Amino acid sequence: MDTNENNGLGRASYTDEEQKESKRGKRKGLDARIPKDLPTETIIIDPDEVLAHPELYKKIAEVRTEKLDVTPTHFFRTVIIRNKYKKRDDRSIAPLIAPAPKQLIENSYASTGLVLHIILSKYCDHLPLYRQEQIFKQRFGVEISRKTMGGWMYLVAQWLSLIYEALRNEIRASGYIQADETFIKYQDPKKDYCPNGYLWAYHSPGKGVLFEWYASRAATCLDSMLVDYAGLLQTDGYAGYTSWLNKKSHAKEKAAIIHAACWAHARRKFREVPGNPTAEDIVKRIAKLYRVERKLRNNPDLDPAAYRREHATPVMEGIKTILETERFRQLP
Template sequence: MVVTRKKFDQIFNEHTVLRSENDQLKIEIRLLREKLQYLIKKLFGRSSERLNPEQLELALDELQALQVELELAEDQAEEEPQESKRGKRKPLDERIPADLPVETIIIEPDEVKENPELWEKIGEERSEQLDVTPMRFFKIVTIRPKYKKIDDRSVAPIVAPAPKRLIENSYASAGLILHITLGKYCDHLPLYRQEQIFKQRFGVEISRKTMGGWMHLMANWLSLIYEALRNEIRASGYIQADETFIKYQDPKKDYCPNGYLWAYHSPEVGVLYEWHPSRAAECLDSMLSDYRGLLQSDGYIGYTSWLNKPAHVTEKEQITHAACWAHARRKFVESYGHPVAEDIVKLIAKLYRIETNLRKQNKTDRRATRQAQAAPILQQIKILLDTEQLRTLPKSAFGKAINYTLERWGMLNEYLEHPALEIDNNLVENAIRPTAIGKKNWLFFGSPNSGQDSAVLYSLIETCRKLSINPAEYLRDLFESLPTMNQQEITSWTPAKWKASREAHATSENA
């Protein structure tokens, strides 16, 4: 068979094209297999995320912020075996607050009751139980007697002034409002469930619409404290930011669109939530405009987009933007099976062990320790990333992890220079977790307005938790005092100021 030059060139070109297509298909098959393996392990693999490639990341959203701490604890347990901490169960007195009311019951023997003069007490046997009084409804009847002067009918009758109520012209007391607020925002009970509980267990009928109106009024009342909390967080000079989606009912649409609850956390002050119907960068205006200090976030492009806008040139100069090592680490964990990815995860674990030890030290010592111990490890990670980037498929899981980390390398290293910075953004993600639990129960916000109402109440309650304040104590004191406050007084009722005032009062009493 004779093949002409033209025919040969045609066959050669077809072969070249087919070989190129074959190589491309091999790459696509490799990426698809990688994705398939990831999805299979996501569904059926073990829930904890370890260095072993056969074990996968935690699947539940609310546990994601705990992954790094969990794995580091596991790593340390493997490297430094410790004695089991399991022991005898704590006595009841160690598991309940010391100031809990005590009800004492004394049971005398029948023989002693009949002839007490024949017996002498030589001791006693004591046992303890923990009891609870179920919630109960009761009516408060306020009577203000009216008087007339006996010897002078020209004097108008007198009556004591009516006490101011939390919600004027309403039958709801401060205690009832407190109970509903804690039920929804602490215990994640939707208003319709509270409506059912009140009716079925106590025969009290309060519609969810009425309770929703009360929550809206309270959010309006507390908006000044909310803004004061915003100012405290901005003044702290360190904001960790994150956002989570929550669906809401829009009367203009026949479906529930996604809205977003933005969280701004300051480790020393607390957390503030903002509700927005979108995830647009403009949502950051209310918190970051004219802000000066540290900003830490995940890899969402909205933060860098906001800082890079021409209108925010001043803020870009005043804000140090740091990234989150927990998010970078996750990318490498998802590159299961790649030996270099596992090496990088192990190096990141060393960074976290340094941070664990630093928690026992003063924050002013952080910079020197990080420069001496963490900087060399970061240099090792950088060398691995630069080397592997040249020989790794950009679209593979490992390639994406490399590019994600290198694109944010400067921001990931900011914590070396700033002692106040945490290595990751997990604290603000922990702050978002309670809202995620609530979202599973009430599913969506009933209207765009109810989103911001919830943001106000969540902000105060979660800030209380961050500052080790009992939200019930804070809100009860606040709700009982609100009716007699003026606008200047109310701004001094942020959880941090309330706690400081209580501590100062306790100190003066003990002096």
Template sequence: MPDSTFPNAAELLARIAELEKENALLRQKIDALARKIYGVSSEKLDPAQLHLLLQGLDEPGKAPEPVAAEAPRCSKVPSPPRSRTPKHPAHLPIIEEVIVPEPVKAAPEQWRRIGEEISERLDYEPARFLRRRTVRPKYVRRGLLDAVPVIAPLPPAILERSIVAPGLLAQIVVAKYCDHLPLYRQESIYWTRHQVWLPRQTMAEWMGLAADWLKPIYEHIRSEVLSRGYVQVDETPIRYLEPGHGRTKLGYLWTCHAPRGDVVFHWQTSRAASCLEKIIPVDFRGTIQCDGYEAYDCFAKGRGEKIVLAGCLAHVRRKFYEAKETAPKVAGWFLRHFQNLYELEAQLRQSRAGPRRRHAERASLSRSVLLRLHRALVRLKTVRRYLPKSLMGRAIDHALNQWPALLVFLEDGRLEIDNNLVENAIRPTAIGKKNWLFFGEAAAGERSAILYTIIESCRRRGIDPFAYLRDVFTRLPSMTNWQIKDITPEVWAKQQCRTAQRAAA
């Protein structure tokens, strides 16, 4: 009788084939992880690279031809010329030094000046601390020995009986949330370079003070961002210190961005759909553009028909970009069509097209490209050419799952084609957390969200965040809540522009 412990040849071959498939999938995962860690992060493809991917695409048996119609091709939009930075910017103050020859100094009456040679160099003076002293003289009326002395009231301050002035508070905020310097580094810089001792614990308390004063401005920006009916949302993980254990837990900084508007950050200790209930107002009606994370879908279903979810084509394209090493020809075919879509968007952006024109151009050009892509995806899924767990199989499944949301931007000219703008707004926080690593506590996340929102609003309008914060910290103690709308970065920038125009006139 045959020994049952030894498999037959058919079972052995089937097991070998299964292990080979598993080995191929694991190799794809390892290669993708290695490219993510050690490879370049840019996903740009030049035409020559696309041509290499697409070589032999039309050969029989190599790759499927999804449809017969040809996708519209958009001409490449030329980039605007970049002006060179002037060697000596005209707006800088000039410190002039006149060097007279020694013979002329000895007998100036024997010499006549006939001209001059001018040379300029760009110099820099480091920042400095100063003591701002407020003197309030006391007066008493002459002839009245028992009269009450008269003294001017002390101007309102951010924090009474504290050494911190608006300029110092603005400097610490900008250094941490704009220049990404942790407080312990600032502590060292101020002591070693200026001999001023500012403990990091004191500066941390001042950060909480700054956030409390700026919170009304933050709430005003938040209401403006969420009142437009269209917002892009994304989240990024940030660790925070758990009190009493010396360990960190994972929290999330949620970002809401209004295209051509402001960005507002929200701090939550989780990534659940319930966090969106705290971020998005109950009366919000409109479109939320996001990636394929399931929490958004759960949140939108809970709000009924009030919210429409728009997808992100960049996330879909990224999956095919990651699969181009394992399936170069098919991935190249998809990437070429994605490139056509983005070239059209670049043309519309360069011409500053409004919502109506964007809607018309997308209906006539982008829709046909997307229909062709969808037919190709359905065909590849039907013939089961790629394993579901392979990189190309995952790219196809992700695209089909997100397809209804990807078509939403065709119906509304206000919408963007992807979520890249909100991802770009998150980048400053990603740079910062590489330096300070984590928040000191969960409550510090909310304070950081407020300060990041103000700094980002300044950056978007090209204004100096230090000048803005110093002015706002000076004016806030004497203002009411009704005046908050007059000192937002948007209004402040317009006021500075009008002041500069009047000065020039």
């Protein structure tokens, strides 16, 4: 299931027309590809003859050439000096000194900028700490052990836990959660290979996305997010979700949760029976649902609920009628 979609249709059944629209068009100009608010450095180059005798020449035009430049990462020291003063005419008064600036990490040489750089490199650019340690030493001659950086990351994670839990509560209170899971390799010192761990993603449209990491794909990983949750739960066809809901210990949650499936996965089953008139009919009807959602995406002023009731509900009822008819036909 695609957790970035808030309509349950997934992304697998776009029509050919939609696919054509998504193809890359002409290459954008430089102005469109580079932010306009980038700092600009202007270099003016005049001929040596003009520099030698400027009074003999008059500027008539200019030729501009634009380049995109970058300043590589560079380290620098920040030295904070707090001067201490005593009053000249009254030695009984204690010396004065300005209070020390607040530090991100007490008694540490790490500045906010350094910690931020390490965080972005690790979690956005996928540079593990050991690789950053090597880059710092080999490229800049700065030695920061990955153990030290790991300690900084742990502190930051503890500070962010309050925001994390607040986001969890907000998503759970929304009444609409899209859940999905994807594997990610992790290192286990006890094993000679990198096993699969799993990031469980919980998305609530308009609220945000929460990620939980587990070394397993077991249904019990859902406990921390779904116990005592009430509302709509949209998932793909992974059996772990239905298994979790069907457990007797989760009877209360099963009654409070409405389990919604993903149209991309439902459509896939009908695509797996080519040549079947009923299956082909269902696929065409699902395509109509995608057109409804495309209309809503392209027209944000429309009322999604009202538009779906008018255009998607009849399609859904038609699909339901076909499936119920086919089910009774298959009964002995």
